[in-house]
Amino acid sequence: MREQPLCVHCARSGRVQLATVVDHADGNAMNNERSNLQPLCASCHASKTAREDGGFGNPRR
Ligand SMILES: [Zn+2]
Numbered sequence: 001m002r003e004q005p006l007c008v009h010c011a012r013s014g015r016v017q018l019a020t021v022v023d024h025a026d027g028n029a030m031n032n033e034r035s036n037l038q039p040l041c042a043s044c045h046a047s048k049t050a051r052e053d054g055g056f057g058n059p060r061r
Helices: 008-012 042-053
Strands: 021-024 037-040
Touching: 008 037, 008 042, 021 042, 037 042
Parallel strands: none
Antiparallel strands: 021 037
């Protein structure tokens, strides 16, 4: 977060958004390798989590 304070997903879309969470790129919370950690803003993290988990409270049908 100190080195990369901006959301990487927003940056890819050409937007500048302060990151508020650190996400595990491979979804493995035990993997704390630097290369696996990426700063995300709250909205990008929410959409990523929803994609990977099927969404909290929104089970796949
Ligand atoms: Zn973002």
